[in-house]
Amino acid sequence: MHQQVPILKIDDFWIASVQGSLHDQDVIEFKEALLNKIMQPKSRGLIIDLTVLDVVDSFVTKTLIDIRGLAGLMGVPVVIAGMSPAVAITLVEMGLNLEGVDTALNLQKGLDKLRNAGKER
Amino acid sequence: MEQEIVGFWTDSRNEIIGKCIELSAKDAILEPDESYRQNREQVFEHLWSALLQDMQSDTMAKTGEVVGSLSREAVRYGRNVEPIQRIIEILMKSAEEAARTKYREDANRASRIAGHIKEYLDKTMIILTKSIIRAQAEVIEKQKEYLLELSTPVIPLLDGILVLPLIGTIDTRRAKQIMDNLLNGIVEAQADTVLIDISGVPIVDTQVAHHLIKTVQAASLLGARCIIVGIRPEFAQTIVKLGIDFGSIVTKNSLQAGLKLALKWHNYELRRVGGGGPDASTGADS
Numbered sequence: 175m176h177q178q179v180p181i182l183k184i185d186d187f188w189i190a191s192v193q194g195s196l197h198d199q200d201v202i203e204f205k206e207a208l209l210n211k212i213m214q215p216k217s218r219g220l221i222i223d224l225t226v227l228d229v230v231d232s233f234v235t236k237t238l239i240d241i242r243g244l245a246g247l248m249g250v251p252v253v254i255a256g257m258s259p260a261v262a263i264t265l266v267e268m269g270l271n272l273e274g275v276d277t278a279l280n281l282q283k284g285l286d287k288l289r290n291a292g293k294e295r
Numbered sequence: 296m297e298q299e300i301v302g303f304w305t306d307s308r309n310e311i312i313g314k315c316i317e318l319s320a321k322d323a324i325l326e327p328d329e330s331y332r333q334n335r336e337q338v339f340e341h342l343w344s345a346l347l348q349d350m351q352s353d354t355m356a357k358t359g360e361v362v363g364s365l366s367r368e369a370v371r372y373g374r375n376v377e378p379i380q381r382i383i384e385i386l387m388k389s390a391e392e393a394a395r396t397k398y399r400e401d402a403n404r405a406s407r408i409a410g411h412i413k414e415y416l417d418k419t420m421i422i423l424t425k426s427i428i429r430a431q432a433e434v435i436e437k438q439k440e441y442l443l444e445l446s447t448p449v450i451p452l453l454d455g456i457l458v459l460p461l462i463g464t465i466d467t468r469r470a471k472q473i474m475d476n477l478l479n480g481i482v483e484a485q486a487d488t489v490l491i492d493i494s495g496v497p498i499v500d501t502q503v504a505h506h507l508i509k510t511v512q513a514a515s516l517l518g519a520r521c522i523i524v525g526i527r528p529e530f531a532q533t534i535v536k537l538g539i540d541f542g543s544i545v546t547k548n549s550l551q552a553g554l555k556l557a558l559k560w561h562n563y564e565l566r567r568v569g570g571g572g573p574d575a576s577t578g579a580d581s
Contacts, residue, residue, distance in 0.1 A: 255518065259478030262516040266509045277518035279485050284518075 179204045181211050186218040187288055189281070192227050201237050208241060212250045219288035220245055223281055225256035235270045242275045251291050252276065255284035299404070300411040301350045307393045308343065314389035315339045324381045330374050331382065338365070342386055346415060355418055362419060363426040370430035380423060387416040447473045449480030456557050457486045457519075458550075462495035470506035474513060481519045488557045489514055492550050494525025504539045511544050520560070521545070524553035 179200075181190045188211050196204065212220055222238065224230075242252045255278040265271065278284035304311075319325045319335055331338055345357040362379070369376050390412050398405040446469070450458045459477055463469075481489065491510070496503065511521040524547045534541055547553040558565055 254516075257517050259475065259482060259513070259517065262478060262513040263474060265516055266513045271512050272516060277516055279481070279487055279518040283485075283487065 179207070181207060183211075184285070186216050187285060188212055188217060188220045189223060190220070191223040191225070194226065195229050196234060198233055201234055205237055205241055209244055209248075212245055212248060217248075217250050219291070220250055220252045221255050221278075221281065221284040221288065222252065223255045223284070224258070224261065225280070228258055228260055230261050230264060232268065232270060235265060235268075235272070238275065239272060242272075251288060253278050253284040253287050256280050300408060301347070303394060303397070303408050304343075304347050304350060304390070307390070307397060310393040310397070311386070311389045312336070312339055312343060314392055315385050318385045318389060319382070322381060322385065325378055325385070328375065328378045330369070331378055335382075338382060339386060342382065346386075346419075350415070355422060358419055359422050359426070362422050363429075366423060366426045367430040367433075370427060370434060376423075376427055380420070383416065383419050383423065387412055387419075443469065443472050447476045449476055449484075451480075451484050451486065452490070452554075453558075453561070453563070455484075455486045455488060455561060456554075457481065457484060457489045458492065459489060460492040460495060464498060465496060465503045465506060467502070467506070470503075470510070473506075474510045477510060478513055478517060481514060481517050487519050488560055489519055489521045490550065490553045490557060491521055491523045492525045492553075493523060493530070494527065494550075499530045499533050501537050501539065504534060504537070504541075508539075508541070508544065522547055522553040522556060524548070524550045 179190050179192050179196075181188060183189070188208070190204070190208055192204075208220070211217070220241075222241070238254065245252045253276045254272065257277065276287060278287050316336060316339070319339075325331065325335070341361050342358070345361040348357040349355050362383075365379050366376055368374075369379060391409050394408040394412065395405050398408065446463060448460070450460070452458045457477075457480055459473070459480075461473065465473070477489065480486070491507070493499070493507070507523065511523070514521050522545045526546050526548055545556070547556060555565070
């Protein structure tokens, strides 16, 4: 499968770092791949890193919300990390807010958030 | 007709400039003014040659350039613009007098030339007025930019805590600027808590509230939590009356209360070391 987004594992956490903008088909593939990964046992969390992403559309946003919902059903918390100001402004201007999705400033803070969430459980 | 004035203008150059210098030395406005004392002759010559070119080409382009740069300079350095007006008047007056002396025997011709000169005087004056207005508009525009930059500081307070004090009326343009500044500030400082102090915002209407909510949402997308502080009774009343949903936004009445909450989120503890009040020698470390 042609993979646009590498999905890596650190400890029990999955990290997907989105590199550049994605086409709709890539987004769908990305979602499938992601869900397959977190299905594995010992998945304690998922971080989607958007640091290098500078453009988003509504489909990507919808998919992010979807992933959050699906992963939630599987009991895996999701954190979106490193969103850039431009992307945040676009989302807010479009009236799309990632209601209920956890966010973090960078990968480190995202990991900390997931670790803390794990402890509380 | 046009050749007549061009010919006169070229032939009488020395008379005109000489007369200008003579007149300006006695002038009540030009003489006490410092700005053109050194290079007065040059300015007259500039203007003279610009007018000559324009008479030949029948436009006002060159004069516009010279007058424009004079007035821009004057406005930028906050000088009086009256001397420029005076210089133009003196040049035209000198030209008229030169014409009257030159064509003493030919009264018809003298008055024709004088009429041309008057025409050019009027045109130049209009150009002067326009260029002063334009120069002032440029200055105002620039000041507006400076003011915008000044008016939205993002202050790093503690590791990971930013303060954004908002002062003055917030319109759409400023709101955009505020959002940009804040988001960049958050990324730069990698801060995850922002205190937005709105006690300096005099009027809060739906627009302002909308902008505030958008700013808070954008910040939370980045992963920073916002606390809106300094909410006055009127603001609270407006929000409730307008039915704006502030539900998911953390608000506090004062900056102190907000700071306490932020410190708690960051697991900081604020306590006094030793007893008593403020001590200048130990500083205000907490």
